[in-house]
Amino acid sequence: MQICKTKDYDDMSRKAANIIAAQVTMKPDCVLGLATGSSPIGTYKELIARYNNGDLDFSKATSVNLDEYKGLPGDNDQSYRYFMNHNFFDHVNLPKERTFVPDGTEPDADKACDAYNQIIADVGGIDLQLLGLGHNGHIGFNEPADCFPPVTHCVDLTASTIDANKRFFDSEDDVPKQAYTMGIGNIMLARKIVVVVSGADKADILKKVVEGPITPEVPASILQLHPDVTIVADEAAAAKLS
Numbered sequence: 001m002q003i004c005k006t007k008d009y010d011d012m013s014r015k016a017a018n019i020i021a022a023q024v025t026m027k028p029d030c031v032l033g034l035a036t037g038s039s040p041i042g043t044y045k046e047l048i049a050r051y052n053n054g055d056l057d058f059s060k061a062t063s064v065n066l067d068e069y070k071g072l073p074g075d076n077d078q079s080y081r082y083f084m085n086h087n088f089f090d091h092v093n094l095p096k097e098r099t100f101v102p103d104g105t106e107p108d109a110d111k112a113c114d115a116y117n118q119i120i121a122d123v124g125g126i127d128l129q130l131l132g133l134g135h136n137g138h139i140g141f142n143e144p145a146d147c148f149p150p151v152t153h154c155v156d157l158t159a160s161t162i163d164a165n166k167r168f169f170d171s172e173d174d175v176p177k178q179a180y181t182m183g184i185g186n187i188m189l190a191r192k193i194v195v196v197v198s199g200a201d202k203a204d205i206l207k208k209v210v211e212g213p214i215t216p217e218v219p220a221s222i223l224q225l226h227p228d229v230t231i232v233a234d235e236a237a238a239a240k241l242s
């Protein structure tokens with residue numbers, strides 16, 4: 001694992017964007033695995049700025065996102081498709097038809113997950129997967145468990161996640177109770193992985209991920225076994241690393 005320590009969130013975002021920009025420059029028809037959440041927003045802003053400067057061209061690239069809420073269509077502002085359109089896809093020349101997110105509108109979980117695994121295979125696998133890190137070590141929606149889920153699957157959201165999401169919806173009935181997520185195996189097959197981690201509240205979990213035992217109780221700890229992982233962490237998040 002390479003650890004790249006940065007001054008702050010903005011510096012982290014620039015460094016992560018450097019790695020993604022190098023990937024897109026060296027292999028214009030690359031497949032980018034992308035994430036939602038607060039950690040990569042600055043990275044997307046940097047990539048958009050470089051596209052606007054004429055330094056980056058996404059016209060030949062493809063993207064596959066990690067996860068999506070089951071039951072939410074892409075025009076719902078809580079969906080991850082909406083997030084990606086709003087924070088990245090609408091601002092660069094990555095052809096929309098080659099931006100993939102699990103189909104939250106497919107009620108049949110097996111069908112949705114099989115189709116997504118097939119999409120990942122059809123595009124030739126992931127060249128570079130961008131990840132954020134959950135406070136409990138989750139990546140995608142792969143929460144602490146007693147095994148590492150291999151491929152895209154449907155997960156039941158925890159009561160605390162459902163509760164936290166309540167404020168974004170008109171009624172509790174509208175809050176998604178499940179999500180589709182790539183499995184740990186899909187992520188581990190990415191040829192390169194970049195993890196963006198920011199803030200003091202991530203320092204304890206980052207130490208476990210990097211220096212602790214490899215265990216499905218800390219899903220991201222399996223990244224220790226990947227041959228090409230770069231963790232881009234700001235000073236606050238990296239503070240407890242030895």
Ligand code: F6R
Pocket residue numbers: 034035036037038039040066067131132133134135138139140141
């Ligand atoms: C996002 C995702 C999640 C987040 C993680 C960290 O698509 O799958 O695993 O990366 O929850 O979220 P933030 O960046 O908001 O701290």
